[in-house]
Amino acid sequence: MQGFEWHPDELAPGQAARRTAEDVKEAVDDFTGAFAEFRTEVEELIEEGDQVIAVVRHVGRVGGGNVQRRETHLWTFANGRPRSLREFEERDAALAAAGRRTS
Secondary structure (H helix, E strand, O other), X not given: OOOOEEEOOOOOOOOOOEOOHHHHHHHHHHHHOOOXXXXXXXXXXXXXXXXXXXXXXXXXXXXXEEEEEEEEEEEEEEOOEEEEEEEEOOHHHHHHHOOOOOO
C-alpha cells in the first residue's frame, strides 16, 4: 500500500486520512467489527481513464436490526495500482471531484 491514501467523507466526524496499510486495516476492522454480518454492494461503476467512481451500498446486521448506507467512492489508479480512495456522501460530489459533469 505504499503511496496509497484513503480520504474519508469530509462530513464523517472524527475521521482522518489513512496512509499506511496498518491505518487502512485498522479502519476497516473498526468499521466492520460491530457487525454480525457485513457486505458492500456496488450499484454503479463509472470508469474514466485512471479514475473509477463506484456508487456502493454497505449492508450490515447489528444485534437484531439491519442497517445500510450508500456512499460514492472515487478511486485513482496509476500503473494499474490503486493510489487513492476518496469517499463522498453524494454521487455528484464524486463526479465533480473527478472533473466530470454531473447529471
